[in-house]
Amino acid sequence: MAEILAVTFPEVNRVELRDVPVPSPGPGEALVRVWSTTICATDMKILTGKFPGVRYPHIPGHEWSGEVVEVGPGVGDLAPGTRVGIEVHVGCGHCQRCLEGMYNLCEHYGNRSEGHAHVGFTIPGGLAEYAVVPRRAMHILPDGVSYDEGAFTDNVGIALWAVERAEIRPGERVLVIGPGAIGLLALRIASLQAGRTAIAGTRADRLALGLQMGADATVDVAKEGDAAAAVRQALGGPADVVIEFAGTADAAQLALAACRRGGRVVLGGSTGIGTTLQIELATIVRGNLDVRGSLANPRWVSRRGLELIRSGMVDVRPLITHHFPLREFEAAWSTFFERKGSAIRVMLHPSGGAV
Numbered sequence: 001m002a003e004i005l006a007v008t009f010p011e012v013n014r015v016e017l018r019d020v021p022v023p024s025p026g027p028g029e030a031l032v033r034v035w036s037t038t039i040c041a042t043d044m045k046i047l048t049g050k051f052p053g054v055r056y057p058h059i060p061g062h063e064w065s066g067e068v069v070e071v072g073p074g075v076g077d078l079a080p081g082t083r084v085g086i087e088v089h090v091g092c093g094h095c096q097r098c099l100e101g102m103y104n105l106c107e108h109y110g111n112r113s114e115g116h117a118h119v120g121f122t123i124p125g126g127l128a129e130y131a132v133v134p135r136r137a138m139h140i141l142p143d144g145v146s147y148d149e150g151a152f153t154d155n156v157g158i159a160l161w162a163v164e165r166a167e168i169r170p171g172e173r174v175l176v177i178g179p180g181a182i183g184l185l186a187l188r189i190a191s192l193q194a195g196r197t198a199i200a201g202t203r204a205d206r207l208a209l210g211l212q213m214g215a216d217a218t219v220d221v222a223k224e225g226d227a228a229a230a231v232r233q234a235l236g237g238p239a240d241v242v243i244e245f246a247g248t249a250d251a252a253q254l255a256l257a258a259c260r261r262g263g264r265v266v267l268g269g270s271t272g273i274g275t276t277l278q279i280e281l282a283t284i285v286r287g288n289l290d291v292r293g294s295l296a297n298p299r300w301v302s303r304r305g306l307e308l309i310r311s312g313m314v315d316v317r318p319l320i321t322h323h324f325p326l327r328e329f330e331a332a333w334s335t336f337f338e339r340k341g342s343a344i345r346v347m348l349h350p351s352g353g354a355v
């Protein structure tokens with residue numbers, strides 16, 4: 001094995017499927033045979049040069065799982081054959097934020113020599129037959145969690161962290177805005193505690209899936225003149241908690257408008273730069289709102305997320321709509337971005353068939 005097949009972005013706005021040298025693990029790293037990788041909207045931001053910190057040529061892929069085949073020095077606890085899911089944020093481990101456990105907020109973002117890595121962003125990712133990742137990026141997949149489910153290691157962590165940020169009390173009314181993969185996962189997790197949940201969005205098929213994943217009601221924002229009023233009706237009162245994963249200013253406006261006074265709003269969708277929000281400040285001040293941002297997931301949240309998958313409390317399988325071998329990456333990419341066949345998560349299998 002001298003060369004492996006990989007998706008590469010040689011420069012901004014160019015994609016190539018080509019053979020690259022097999023990477024070899026350094027201290028604290030392991031070589032992983034990649035079994036399942038999904039495409040995500042962020043991959044388009046990376047391709048188009050809208051994600052700061054990415055250097056080209058780049059191998060993308062940040063939602064994935066695989067099997068350890070070789071370990072570098074200092075990785076004695078992972079035997080070859082161990083099945084792992086990848087958490088993408090690896091903090092430097094020694095800055096103030098990392099010492100607090102908030103690796104997602106590491107002060108040395110992008111600085112590999114300080115020990116920071118962002119898998120699929122600042123170091124090569126899992127849209128390749130093999131990838132080298134730091135040991136700290138890996139979670140051992142529980143028995144019974146498949147590679148396909150394991151590809152959600154990071155996604156489920158992002159959703160769970162937003163729900164944890166919301167501090168939902170049992171019985172509360174919860175609105176989730178944005179029925180994408182992460183929004184739907186957040187909805188599912190929130191529904192485990194909430195009294196009543198609603199999902200708001202603009203696409204009928206996604207809202208229907210929201211009902212399947214635990215929502216009690218839906219709000220089709222495109223059809224409602226007053227979406228906040230529609231939310232109150234759907235929930236039987238104003239939302240105690242709103243979790244937003246749509247990534248638009250309109251969605252953030254609705255989140256603030258639909259929340260009751262003294263409630264909590266978690267904004268998780270708009271992670272890129274350039275989206276601005278104009279709001280009446282009294283909405284927050286006189287509303288006594290807790291408005292919180294939620295970025296990715298700190299260490300061990302994905303661990304708890306995998307446990308939710310293992311126990312069956314969260315089922316990610318309805319989110320996996322398509323499967324492709326790595327060689328058909330182009331078809332997979334267009335299926336995802338053109339939402340062919342109601343695509344939600346499109347799974348690539350660099351090492352073989354669906355697992």
Ligand SMILES: [Zn+2]
Binds near residue numbers: 041043062063
């Ligand atoms: Zn992603």
Ligand SMILES: [Zn+2]
Binds near residue numbers: 094106
């Ligand atoms: Zn750090």
